[in-house]
Amino acid sequence: MLKIEIIPCLKDNFSFVIYNKINRNSLVIDPGEVEPIIYFIKKNNLKLNYILNTHHHSDHIGGNLELKKKYSLKIVGSKMDQKRIPGIDIVLNDGDIWNFENSEIEVRETPGHTIGHIYYYLKKENALFTGDTLFSFGCGRLFEGTYENMLSSLKLIKSLPHNTNIYCGHEYTLNNIKFCLSLDKENQILKKTYNEIKKKIDLNIPSIPTTLKEQISNNIFLNFDNIELKKKLKFENLDELNFFKKIRELKDQF
Numbered sequence: 001m002l003k004i005e006i007i008p009c010l011k012d013n014f015s016f017v018i019y020n021k022i023n024r025n026s027l028v029i030d031p032g033e034v035e036p037i038i039y040f041i042k043k044n045n046l047k048l049n050y051i052l053n054t055h056h057h058s059d060h061i062g063g064n065l066e067l068k069k070k071y072s073l074k075i076v077g078s079k080m081d082q083k084r085i086p087g088i089d090i091v092l093n094d095g096d097i098w099n100f101e102n103s104e105i106e107v108r109e110t111p112g113h114t115i116g117h118i119y120y121y122l123k124k125e126n127a128l129f130t131g132d133t134l135f136s137f138g139c140g141r142l143f144e145g146t147y148e149n150m151l152s153s154l155k156l157i158k159s160l161p162h163n164t165n166i167y168c169g170h171e172y173t174l175n176n177i178k179f180c181l182s183l184d185k186e187n188q189i190l191k192k193t194y195n196e197i198k199k200k201i202d203l204n205i206p207s208i209p210t211t212l213k214e215q216i217s218n219n220i221f222l223n224f225d226n227i228e229l230k231k232k233l234k235f236e237n238l239d240e241l242n243f244f245k246k247i248r249e250l251k252d253q254f
């Protein structure tokens with residue numbers, strides 16, 4: 001079983017170091033910058049073998065070339081982003097299984113935020129790395145893809161086991177819950193969750209991982225099929241796609 005460590009980077013990004021506790025082999029997902037990664041690798045006496053990128057944005061690939069030079073590692077990403085991820089060595093396609101230290105990592109395309117966005121799913125570790133597709137109580141902005149793209153990406157994530165731990169690319173949780181509460185005003189679970197997470201953030205503790213179960217219950221962007229919620233928000237006339245579109249537009253203005 002691999003160990004997963006959350007490494008806060010830049011202003012509100014998350015990188016993740018995943019490592020084998022016995023032989024110290026490791027990989028890093030989305031190194032936004034180098035210093036915090038090098039610090040963690042040194043402190044824990046790890047060998048950094050790979051970088052995995054979820055998409056091409058600079059706050060996710062910023063550390064690629066410097067880390068590649070320092071550790072002679074290989075960079076892994078989507079075939080779709082072959083021309084946009086600096087230093088890429090290994091390209092993966094939708095549905096590919098990539099092996100790291102006897103753990104299978106499933107890659108699926110999740111377009112919407114960007115066209116070439118992918119997720120990494122570690123079945124054995126019960127962990128999903130969603131990049132900027134799904135956030136805790138939110139979802140990514142649509143920079144390149146369509147609403148249809150993003151909705152089908154969220155549906156794909158929703159089809160995974162509900163006890164999956166979700167590791168996303170940014171610490172946006174509090175603001176996301178505020179947005180959900182601006183629409184679903186009397187949601188007591190959201191209010192309680194907000195207070196719990198506020199305490200964590202005040203202590204500099206990341207709000208993630210969350211679980212898919214928690215997100216399906218109260219992340220408004222995963223509730224495009226929730227008729228009760230639509231009624232409550234007076235959007236009962238909107239189908240799944242138009243409901244999702246409406247909510248995403250409201251969030252863009254929030």
Ligand SMILES: [Zn+2]
Pocket residue numbers: 055057113132
């Ligand atoms: Zn991004």
